Amino acid sequence: MSSSPESDLPLDGTPLTAFPSPDLPSPLPQSPVLRAAYRAKAAANELAPLPRTPKDEALLAIADALVVRTREIVEANAEDVERAREAGTSESIIDRLTLNRERVAAIAADVRHVAGLPDPVGEVVRGSTLPNGLDLRQVRVPLGVVGIIYEARPNVTVDAAALCLKSGNAVLLRGSSSAYSSNRKLVEVLRDAVGGAGLPADCIQLVPGESRESVTELMRARGMVDVLIPRGGAALIRNVVENSTVPVIETGTGNCHVYVDAETDLAMAVEILVNSKASRPSVCNAAETLLVHKDVADAFVPLALDALAEAGVTVHADDRVLAYAPDSKATVVPATVEDWETEYLSYDIAAGIVDSLEAAVAHIRLWSSGHTEAIVTTSQSAARRFTQLVDATTVAVNASTRFTDGGQFGFGAEIGISTQKLHARGPMGLPELTSTKYIVTGDGHVRG
Amino acid sequence: MSSSPESDLPLDGTPLTAFPSPDLPSPLPQSPVLRAAYRAKAAANELAPLPRTPKDEALLAIADALVVRTREIVEANAEDVERAREAGTSESIIDRLTLNRERVAAIAADVRHVAGLPDPVGEVVRGSTLPNGLDLRQVRVPLGVVGIIYEARPNVTVDAAALCLKSGNAVLLRGSSSAYSSNRKLVEVLRDAVGGAGLPADCIQLVPGESRESVTELMRARGMVDVLIPRGGAALIRNVVENSTVPVIETGTGNCHVYVDAETDLAMAVEILVNSKASRPSVCNAAETLLVHKDVADAFVPLALDALAEAGVTVHADDRVLAYAPDSKATVVPATVEDWETEYLSYDIAAGIVDSLEAAVAHIRLWSSGHTEAIVTTSQSAARRFTQLVDATTVAVNASTRFTDGGQFGFGAEIGISTQKLHARGPMGLPELTSTKYIVTGDGHVRG
Numbered sequence: 001m002s003s004s005p006e007s008d009l010p011l012d013g014t015p016l017t018a019f020p021s022p023d024l025p026s027p028l029p030q031s032p033v034l035r036a037a038y039r040a041k042a043a044a045n046e047l048a049p050l051p052r053t054p055k056d057e058a059l060l061a062i063a064d065a066l067v068v069r070t071r072e073i074v075e076a077n078a079e080d081v082e083r084a085r086e087a088g089t090s091e092s093i094i095d096r097l098t099l100n101r102e103r104v105a106a107i108a109a110d111v112r113h114v115a116g117l118p119d120p121v122g123e124v125v126r127g128s129t130l131p132n133g134l135d136l137r138q139v140r141v142p143l144g145v146v147g148i149i150y151e152a153r154p155n156v157t158v159d160a161a162a163l164c165l166k167s168g169n170a171v172l173l174r175g176s177s178s179a180y181s182s183n184r185k186l187v188e189v190l191r192d193a194v195g196g197a198g199l200p201a202d203c204i205q206l207v208p209g210e211s212r213e214s215v216t217e218l219m220r221a222r223g224m225v226d227v228l229i230p231r232g233g234a235a236l237i238r239n240v241v242e243n244s245t246v247p248v249i250e251t252g253t254g255n256c257h258v259y260v261d262a263e264t265d266l267a268m269a270v271e272i273l274v275n276s277k278a279s280r281p282s283v284c285n286a287a288e289t290l291l292v293h294k295d296v297a298d299a300f301v302p303l304a305l306d307a308l309a310e311a312g313v314t315v316h317a318d319d320r321v322l323a324y325a326p327d328s329k330a331t332v333v334p335a336t337v338e339d340w341e342t343e344y345l346s347y348d349i350a351a352g353i354v355d356s357l358e359a360a361v362a363h364i365r366l367w368s369s370g371h372t373e374a375i376v377t378t379s380q381s382a383a384r385r386f387t388q389l390v391d392a393t394t395v396a397v398n399a400s401t402r403f404t405d406g407g408q409f410g411f412g413a414e415i416g417i418s419t420q421k422l423h424a425r426g427p428m429g430l431p432e433l434t435s436t437k438y439i440v441t442g443d444g445h446v447r448g
Numbered sequence: 449m450s451s452s453p454e455s456d457l458p459l460d461g462t463p464l465t466a467f468p469s470p471d472l473p474s475p476l477p478q479s480p481v482l483r484a485a486y487r488a489k490a491a492a493n494e495l496a497p498l499p500r501t502p503k504d505e506a507l508l509a510i511a512d513a514l515v516v517r518t519r520e521i522v523e524a525n526a527e528d529v530e531r532a533r534e535a536g537t538s539e540s541i542i543d544r545l546t547l548n549r550e551r552v553a554a555i556a557a558d559v560r561h562v563a564g565l566p567d568p569v570g571e572v573v574r575g576s577t578l579p580n581g582l583d584l585r586q587v588r589v590p591l592g593v594v595g596i597i598y599e600a601r602p603n604v605t606v607d608a609a610a611l612c613l614k615s616g617n618a619v620l621l622r623g624s625s626s627a628y629s630s631n632r633k634l635v636e637v638l639r640d641a642v643g644g645a646g647l648p649a650d651c652i653q654l655v656p657g658e659s660r661e662s663v664t665e666l667m668r669a670r671g672m673v674d675v676l677i678p679r680g681g682a683a684l685i686r687n688v689v690e691n692s693t694v695p696v697i698e699t700g701t702g703n704c705h706v707y708v709d710a711e712t713d714l715a716m717a718v719e720i721l722v723n724s725k726a727s728r729p730s731v732c733n734a735a736e737t738l739l740v741h742k743d744v745a746d747a748f749v750p751l752a753l754d755a756l757a758e759a760g761v762t763v764h765a766d767d768r769v770l771a772y773a774p775d776s777k778a779t780v781v782p783a784t785v786e787d788w789e790t791e792y793l794s795y796d797i798a799a800g801i802v803d804s805l806e807a808a809v810a811h812i813r814l815w816s817s818g819h820t821e822a823i824v825t826t827s828q829s830a831a832r833r834f835t836q837l838v839d840a841t842t843v844a845v846n847a848s849t850r851f852t853d854g855g856q857f858g859f860g861a862e863i864g865i866s867t868q869k870l871h872a873r874g875p876m877g878l879p880e881l882t883s884t885k886y887i888v889t890g891d892g893h894v895r896g
Contacts, residue, residue, distance in 0.1 A: 045813065049836040130858055134847060141839070143869050222689070226869050241670075245690055247870045268892040275894035365493065387887050388497040391589070399582060399890030408895070409886070410578055421591050421674050421883035422695045423871040435869035438857070439835050442847035444716040446723035447856070 032208035033217035036172060037224035040145045043200035044170035048142050050199075052119040058197035059115035059162055065193040066108040066158070070101055076185035077154065084152075084178055097152045097179055107158050114162045117412045120431045121168045135441040140434040142168030144226035147207075147218050149240060151232035152176040157186045160231075161204045163415050165194070167433040170203040172225065174218055177210035219244035226435075231416050234343070249424060251416035254284030254371035255343045256401045259360045259386065260304075261377035262295040268398065269300060269376040270307045276374060276401040278311035282345050284417060285372050285404040289340065290351040291360045292321075297353050305330035308349065318352035340367040357382055361389045371419055372396060372404040393419060393426035480656035481665035484620060485672035488593045491648035492618035496590050498647075500567040506645040507563035507610055513641040514556040514606065518549055524633035525602065532600075532626055540730075545600045545627055555606045562610045565860045568879040569616045583889040588882040590616030592674035595655075595666050597688060599680035600624040605634045608679075609652045611863050613642070615881040618651040620673065622666055625658035667692035674883075679864050682791065697872060699864035702732030702819035703791045704849045707808040707834070708752075709825035710743040716846065717748060717824040718755045724822060724849040726759035730793050732865060733820050733852040737788065738799040739808045740769075745801050753778035756797065766800035788815045805830055809837045819867055820844060820852040841867060841874035 047055070066073070077099040084094050126138040146169045148160045157173055164171035175183040187206045195201035207214050219228065222245040229249045230240040241250050258276050260269045276287035292300055301321060305328035308315055316335040317325065325332035339350040340363070354360045364373055374396035375386040387395045394404040404427060406414025411429030418424040424432040495503070514521070525547040532542050574586040594617045596608045605621055612619035623631040635654045643649035655662050667676065670693040677697045678688040689698050706724050708717045724735035740748055749769060753776035756763055764783040765773065773780035787798040788811070802808045812821055822844040823834040835843045842852040852875060854862025859877030866872040872880040 045837075045839075048839065128858065130856070134851060136857060138874075144839070242693055247695075247868065249870070265892070271892060271894055279895055383889075389493075391493075391496065391592070392885060394886040394888060397887070397889040399888050399893040400895050402895040403582060403888055403890075403893070404886070408578070409584060410576065420695065422697070425883050426586075426886050435873050437840060438842040438852070438874050439845070440842060440847050440851055441831075441845040442851075444713070444719060445847040445851065446719055447727055447848050447850040 031217055033214050034221060034224065036205050036208055037145060037218075037221045039202040040170040040172055040205055041224055043202035044142065044144045044168075046200050047165075047168045047170060047203055048121075048144075050168060051122070054197070054199060055119065055166055055168065056115045058165060058194045058199045059111055061193040061197040062158075062162065062165075062190055063108040063111040063115070065189050065196075066104055066111065069189050070104045073104055073182070073185050073189065074099055074101065077182040079181040080152075080154075080179050087178075089178070093152060097154065097182070099154055099182060103155070107155050110155075111158060111162045114166050114413055117166065117430060119166065119168075120434050123431075125436055132445060133442065134445050135439075137439045137441075138436050139439060140431065141437050143433060143435050145170045145172060145224065146433065147172040147174065147221075147225045147228040147246065149174045149215060149218070149228065149230045149232070149236065150176070151236065152179040154179050154182040154186060156231060157183050158190065160415065161187075161190050163413055163430060163433060165199075165203060167430050169433055170205075172205055172207050172218065174207040174215060180210055215240075216243070219246055222246050229416055247423075249416070249418050249428070250420040251418055252284045252371075253343060253369045253419055254286065254417075255289070255341065255367060255369040256285060256287045256372045256374070257289045257291055257360075257364050257368060258287045258374045258376065258401065259291045259354075259357075259364075260293060260296060260300055261357060261375055261379060261382045261386075262293040263379040263382065264293075264296055264300070264376050265378055266296075266300055266303060270303050272374065272376050272398070272400050273304055274307050274311050277308070277349050278313055278347065279400070279402055281347055283402075284343075285402050286345070287374070287401050288342065288344055288349060289367070290349055291363060292351070292353050293357070293360070294320075294353050294355050297321075297324075301351075301353075302328060304351075305332065311347070313347045313349055316348060316350045320353040321351045343369070357385060358389075361386065364390055364392075368392060369419055371417070372401040374399065374401050393417065479665055481662050482669060482672065484653050484656055485593060485666075485669045487650040488618040488620055488653055489672055491650035492590065492592045492616075494648050495613075495616045495618065495651055496569075496592075498616060499570070502645070502647060503567065503614055503616065504563045506613060506642045506647045507559055509641040509645040510606075510610065510613075510638055511556040511559040511563070513637050513644075514552055514559065517637050518552045521552055521630070521633050521637065522547055522549065525630040527629040528600075528602075528627050535626075537626070541600060545602065545630070547602055547630060551603070555603050559606060559610045562614050562861055565614065565878060567614065567616075568882050571879075573884055580893060581890065582893050583887075585887045585889075586884050587887060588879065589885050591881060591883050593618045593620060593672065594881065595620045595622065595669075595673045595676040595694065597622045597663060597666070597676065597678045597680070597684065598624070599684065600627040602627050602630040602634060604679060605631050606638065607861075608863065609635075609638050611861055611878060611881060613647075613651060615878050617881055618653075620653055620655050620666065622655040622663060628658055663687075664691070667694060670694050677864055695871075697864070697866050697876070698868040699866055699876075700732045700819075701791060701817045701867060702734065702865075703737070703789065703815060703817040704733060704735045704820045704822070705737045705739055705808075705812050705816060706735045706822045706824065706849065707739045707802075707805075707812070708741060708744060708748055709805060709823055709827060709830045709834075710741040711827040711830065712741075712744055712748070712824050713826055714744075714748055714751060718751050720822065720824050720846070720848050721752055722755050722759050725756070725797050726761055726795065727848070727850055729795055731850075732791075733850050734793070735822070735849045736790065736792055736797060737815070738797055739811060740799070740801050741805070741808070742768075742801050742803050745769075745772075749799075749801075750776060752799075753780065759795070761795045761797055764796060764798045768801040769799045791817070805833060806837075809834065812838055812840075816840060817867055819865070820849040822847065822849050841865065 123140040191201040230237045301324045309330035314331045316339040370392045372394040406427035571588040639649040678685045749772045757778035762779045764787040818840045820842040854875035
């Protein structure tokens with residue numbers, strides 16, 4: 001099976017019946033990125049009205065193809081890995097880049113799992129009969145064309161494509177150029193499988209070109225691309241957020257706090273702190289700052305410092321926490337203002353003592369990225385006040401910050417964690433990849 | 449009662465405990481727009497946890513104050529009207545600008561109506577107990593600070609402020625400079641009433657300055673303003689959409705179509721066409737294009753042309769519709785390509801004949817702004833196919849396009865009609881002025 005050919009564009013004046021926007025560029029787009037977006041929009045129009053079964057069949061065909069064509073995929077990936085080694089890339093990044101037989105099998109299993117999830121498209125979100133007899137229904141529909149910009153993790157290529165296909169969207173994938181060989185091969189495998197299952201292969205496309213200009217073009221393709229989702233580091237996300245005219249869903253930056261209240265269970269607080277910080281420091285739902293109520297500091301801080309030391313965590317402490325350092329085994333260094341805003345993503349944590357719950361909330365308002373904030377307390381009123389006052393995607397009461405995750409929340413899948421307030425906030429599953437449309441049905445109703 | 453003084457900003461290094469973002473400008477903002485946004489954010493933090501009663505009391509205080517202080521308001525408005533007349537402004541725009549006793553009373557009644565609507569904040573959107581025993585709830589919370597940019601309609605000042613207050617948001621109002629006297633007085637009345645009711649007056653603010661730079665600053669206040677909603681003409685909306693780094697909800701442009709299917713009730717089709725086009729041509733849900741299936745053209749087009757002539761509508765016709773013109777009373781002119789993309793907002797309509805339902809859908813995909821598309825048909829399968837294939841905020845079956853409206857849909861209020869796919873699509877009521885947050889409650893849960 002070879003890669004399906006790209007459909008030809010009508011560049012000669014043929015009516016563009018699939019083109020969705022009155023912002024029709026004239027002459028027609030010559031840019032490879034805009035041509036890809038054009039083909040994606042046409043494919044999205046074909047996908048949108050489809051029921052669940054053909055989409056699931058295509059997903060199962062993808063899973064099968066990934067397994068059958070594992071050797072090709074691993075070989076293409078080896079080229080990227082070799083280039084990365086030659087460039088002196090760190091082992092942790094090379095590890096995330098590398099595909100082998102087991103990892104490809106795991107990716108295929110994830111695709112089968114997505115096929116088994118409910119289809120969000122067609123769900124009636126709201127419906128009623130209006131006083132004048134009109135029937136009103138609000139139903140979920142695909143967004144259309146989703147652009148994903150991401151770093152050197154080839155598994156995201158398949159994940160994102162599977163979630164978009166399941167939710168009836170076409171996807172434009174712009175991965176890191178350091179994973180280009182892997183991504184090109186994976187997208188070839190996906191397109192072949194989708195085409196073989198009778199759906200338009202153009203619903204999955206790699207954004208052509210490895211240059212930065214291709215990212216810029218994608219960000220300016222308003223009217224052709226319906227949403228851009230950047231996944232990766234803070235610099236990538238900031239660039240997209242600041243320069244895109246296509247609507248963006250901001251993901252991922254997590255400067256998360258654990259606040260230990262005056263009334264607390266000390267052992268529970270230690271366990272939640274260590275789990276939030278050290279169970280996986282490299283992810284966005286890991287804690288980065290500890291705030292302790294002054295009334296519990298004498299009892300809690302020594303326990304916390306020892307537990308953090310045992311977990312290998314360096315503590316960046318304010319003056320009041322520093323005072324406890326001499327009696328502990330912990331590595332404690334003085335905190336600077338920068339520590340309050342740093343997302344370490346490492347075995348480091350900032351720590352400070354606050355005079356009240358309100359002071360903790362004020363600190364969080366000032367420095368938090370609004371991802372996940374936890375309180376450990378035995379006081380019902382403190383729990384209630386903290387959840388009311390703190391503005392974040394997720395507020396955890398007596399639970400680790402690490403639970404903010406689509407899988408943990410029972411969504412079955414996750415395309416990212418939105419840290420913005422519009423459209424989606426927190427872990428995004430399949431419904432977050434949809435919009436809605438109203439259907440109004442009458443029998444000759446006119447407005448008086 | 450005099451206008452409440454603006455709260456002072458801590459410009460001297462006092463801790464900014466209410467400041468929400470790590471993107472803290474340093475030195476602190478000197479710009480009046482950013483200072484207003486800063487104060488709005490602080491007020492939003494106070495509003496967010498409030499239950500319904502204090503917000504409703506403030507709304508009723510606003511309604512009372514509008515009535516009591518009508519004379520002041522009408523006098524301030526007279527200054528704007530006089531300037532507009534001197535500038536040779538058209539009577540229709542002056543009419544929209546003008547406030548009198550009756551209009552102020554109607555605006556006050558609208559505010560009382562908003563007070564009576566349910567509070568969206570605190571609604572549990574989704575909730576479950578996870579397999580590990582964690583309680584998960586997704587609850588509605590205010591967006592925070594909402595910026596509204598709008599044209600010379602002083603009623604929008606009060607409308608938008610009331611809806612934002614009801615939904616727990618602070619609002620930054622940037623009206624047209626041609627309504628500046630009216631808006632300044634209205635905002636003074638609103639702030640006095642809100643302050644008198646014990647809520648922070650800074651939750652309602654006029655964006656300082658009449659210059660274009662103040663709009664630009666508002667569009668760049670990412671991190672301080674949570675969403676911008678432009679309300680007004682296409683040029684205003686395009687400017688905001690293309691230049692804002694603050695997330696935008698695009699509203700309003702409506703190039704709406706009425707498609708008359710091969711199988712149809714001719715009298716119903718005529719009635720829906722005339723209502724869609726001519727009941728109020730200046731609004732975004734008015735029809736701008738008529739598409740007729742060729743099989744029904746001989747029967748329908750002559751009826752349609754006569755009915756449109758009677759309603760005073762000029763028809764911009766394609767060649768096939770033009771052929772019917774000599775036998776009708778209608779004013780019929782040849783359509784150019786521009787007619788298909790024009791939102792006339794006047795007694796004009798484009799009209800064409802299509803060979804199939806699919807051709808109508810293709811035409812709509814090419815030219816529509818995705819607002820409201822209507823089909824008139826007796827065929828169940830045609831109705832189903834049209835609603836599946838057409839991508840718009842609202843698809844109307846055997847009903848006028850004019851029903852796309854928050855009031856008509858039973859939402860009780862409307863802040864605008866979103867024509868984008870993210871966050872909100874179609875008429876936006878109070879729930880669309882909210883975001884959500886997840887609350888996770890455990891008893892010491894950590895992630896394994």
